[in-house]
Amino acid sequence: MTELAIPGQAGAPAAESDLMVRAEQVHKSFGSIEVLKGIDLEVRPGEVACLLGPSGSGKSTFLRCINHLEKINAGRIWVDGELIGYRERGGKLHEMREKEVAAQRRSIGMVFQRFNLFPHKTALENVTEAPLLVRKEKRAEVRDRAAALLERVGLGDRLHSYPSQLSGGQQQRVAIARALAMQPKLMLFDEPTSALDPELVGEVLDVMKDLARDGMTMIVVTHEIGFAREVGDSLVFMDGGVVVERGNPREVIADPKHERTKAFLAKVL
Amino acid sequence: MAVLAVLAAMFIHLLVTNEAFNWSFMVDRMFRPPIIEGLLRGTVLMTVTAMVIGVTLGVVIAVMRLSENPILRGVAWLYTWFFRAVPRLVLLAVFGNIGILWSRIEFGVPFDTQLGQLFGIDNLQLRLFGFSSRDILTGFMAGLLGLALSEAAYMAEIVRAGIQSVDQGQTEAAQALGMSRGQLLRRVVLPQAMRVIIPPTGNETIAMLKDTSLLLYVPVSVELFFQLDAVGKRTFQIFPMYVAACLWYLFLTSILLVGQYFLERHFGKGYGTAGRARLRLRGMAAEAGGNPGEVKP
Ligand SMILES: Nc1ncnc2c1ncn2[C@@H]1O[C@H](COP(=O)(O)OP(=O)(O)OP(=O)(O)O)[C@@H](O)[C@H]1O
Ligand SMILES: [Mg+2]
Numbered sequence: 001m002t003e004l005a006i007p008g009q010a011g012a013p014a015a016e017s018d019l020m021v022r023a024e025q026v027h028k029s030f031g032s033i034e035v036l037k038g039i040d041l042e043v044r045p046g047e048v049a050c051l052l053g054p055s056g057s058g059k060s061t062f063l064r065c066i067n068h069l070e071k072i073n074a075g076r077i078w079v080d081g082e083l084i085g086y087r088e089r090g091g092k093l094h095e096m097r098e099k100e101v102a103a104q105r106r107s108i109g110m111v112f113q114r115f116n117l118f119p120h121k122t123a124l125e126n127v128t129e130a131p132l133l134v135r136k137e138k139r140a141e142v143r144d145r146a147a148a149l150l151e152r153v154g155l156g157d158r159l160h161s162y163p164s165q166l167s168g169g170q171q172q173r174v175a176i177a178r179a180l181a182m183q184p185k186l187m188l189f190d191e192p193t194s195a196l197d198p199e200l201v202g203e204v205l206d207v208m209k210d211l212a213r214d215g216m217t218m219i220v221v222t223h224e225i226g227f228a229r230e231v232g233d234s235l236v237f238m239d240g241g242v243v244v245e246r247g248n249p250r251e252v253i254a255d256p257k258h259e260r261t262k263a264f265l266a267k268v269l
Numbered sequence: 270m271a272v273l274a275v276l277a278a279m280f281i282h283l284l285v286t287n288e289a290f291n292w293s294f295m296v297d298r299m300f301r302p303p304i305i306e307g308l309l310r311g312t313v314l315m316t317v318t319a320m321v322i323g324v325t326l327g328v329v330i331a332v333m334r335l336s337e338n339p340i341l342r343g344v345a346w347l348y349t350w351f352f353r354a355v356p357r358l359v360l361l362a363v364f365g366n367i368g369i370l371w372s373r374i375e376f377g378v379p380f381d382t383q384l385g386q387l388f389g390i391d392n393l394q395l396r397l398f399g400f401s402s403r404d405i406l407t408g409f410m411a412g413l414l415g416l417a418l419s420e421a422a423y424m425a426e427i428v429r430a431g432i433q434s435v436d437q438g439q440t441e442a443a444q445a446l447g448m449s450r451g452q453l454l455r456r457v458v459l460p461q462a463m464r465v466i467i468p469p470t471g472n473e474t475i476a477m478l479k480d481t482s483l484l485l486y487v488p489v490s491v492e493l494f495f496q497l498d499a500v501g502k503r504t505f506q507i508f509p510m511y512v513a514a515c516l517w518y519l520f521l522t523s524i525l526l527v528g529q530y531f532l533e534r535h536f537g538k539g540y541g542t543a544g545r546a547r548l549r550l551r552g553m554a555a556e557a558g559g560n561p562g563e564v565k566p
Binding site: 067099102106112114116118120133179 | 460
């Protein structure tokens with residue numbers, strides 16, 4: 001099933017099945033504006049890939065394409081060997097039905113810049129909602145797992161708090177627990193600390209470091225150079241809808257090859 | 270202040286001394302069985318059923334209006350346009366006389382006889398089921414239909430505004446968790462939209478309760494105002510019976526206002542800490558022996 005047999009496609013990737021994420025020539029336009037101009041990306045299982053780039057470079061858009069929150073106009077994305085959002089039949093791509101897309105999203109967790117917790121539900125209910133509703137799991141099991149997850153992100157004592165009663169950092173940690181409750185194989189983070197007061201950034205990054213140590217595959221859009229250097233396995237620098245430079249985070253940050261990368265790093269460091 | 274007191278005194282004087290009020294007659298008549306029956310069936314039951322149908326249909330139309338399918342969107346637009354453009358009173362008069370249009374109401378393949386002719390079959394009838402319009406479109410049903418369909422149009426607009434008031438990020442978060450459209454609508458978007466939907470719906474319910482008096486024009490005889498009006502005209506005591514109507518409607522709407530307060534409080538949970546803090550403060554004040562009513566919002 002992971003065999004790539006598309007007519008006219010040269011050089012099928014050898015080890016595609018070993019990749020957690022594989023994006024190939026992803027294009028995305030909003031109206032007449034092309035935001036992604038052919039993005040390639042490969043992420044191995046357990047890898048932490050950091051996505052850097054100036055505002056408007058298309059980082060969020062690309063991340064949202066990975067779980068099909070945005071429809072791509074050209075190219076392909078596979079997650080764990082499965083083509084996202086489309087089905088290939090006779091060399092042609094057919095868009096999946098909404099239910100199938102929803103099913104694919106279940107194994108991809110996403111954490112948003114602005115948390116997007118459900119404000120009418122407590123921290124615990126936020127975490128149990130999807131496993132109960134979407135996976136129809138047993139209530140008691142889900143509850144225990146959710147409580148354990150909230151414990152893990154340091155919120156064992158705030159199970160019954162509503163989001164409005166939590167600080168930004170706490171809300172973001174609940175949001176991470178909520179995504180983890182679906183037991184995803186991949187986690188997407190879109191600037192998870194950008195909306196936080198500086199003194200709250202650390203607690204969220206700590207949770208993410210813990211996740212990375214545990215072997216979670218993560219794609220992290222961030223401006224936290226320290227995080228990228230310390231935790232990242234790879235760094236991808238985007239600008240103007242293309243990947244400008246990529247490599248080992250420590251090497252790229254210490255010695256960027258490209259002018260635009262240099263300019264960007266000079267600004268954020 | 271003194272002016273107000275004088276005006277109030279004058280008003281009370283009028284209420285007590287003017288013969289036209291005829292209080293004893295009014296009190297005697299306003300609790301009679303036909304009036305109570307009219308109140309329970311024509312006013313309360315009608316309000317409840319019309320609102321239930323109106324809200325349900327309104328949600329459906331709102332969701333259609335916001336769907337990506339242009340046909341559904343168009344149908345929903347047409348519906349709200351029509352039922353909001355025609356005054357309720359006129360609508361009710363039309364529904365009351367709709368029996369003139371068809372003596373039987375039938376559900377089946379439209380234009381069956383005509384289609385049959387195309388294929389050379391004489392008098393083809395594809396009626397699935399039907400009933401005499403007189404059986405189904407009694408005054409009550411006609412009135413209910415008129416009120417409920419019209420209400421659905423207003424509710425659709427309210428629900429649409431409610432849904433649109435919910436942050437797009439909520440939908441995305443729910444989608445990212447693998448919820449389907451229906452699931453995220455039911456579990457995430459609508460519950461939050463309720464905060465915006467409930468207050469105007471309360472107002473709609475109160476308006477509906479009052480609008481049941483328009484059923485006089487269908488006509489629906491088992492209805493509060495119809496009955497009070499009839500008694501008034503029969504006994505030439507029109508004014509006391511209209512005052513009775515005012516009192517009854519005041520009483521009923523007051524009950525609804527209390528219900529509305531509790532509903533709004535329920536659906537406001539999780540929003541801002543102000544409500545909760547207020548409750549806590551009240552508890553503390555009560556414990557300290559103070560007046561719990563002192564803490565004002
Ligand atoms: N739904 C949309 N409709 C139209 N244009 C959009 C939409 N979403 C994003 N864009 C545009 O696409 C471009 C890339 O946006 P994107 O949010 O992906 O950038 P980003 O790299 O995440 O930037 P930031 O660091 O500010 O979050 C921007 O110019 C933005 O205005
Ligand atoms: Mg972004």
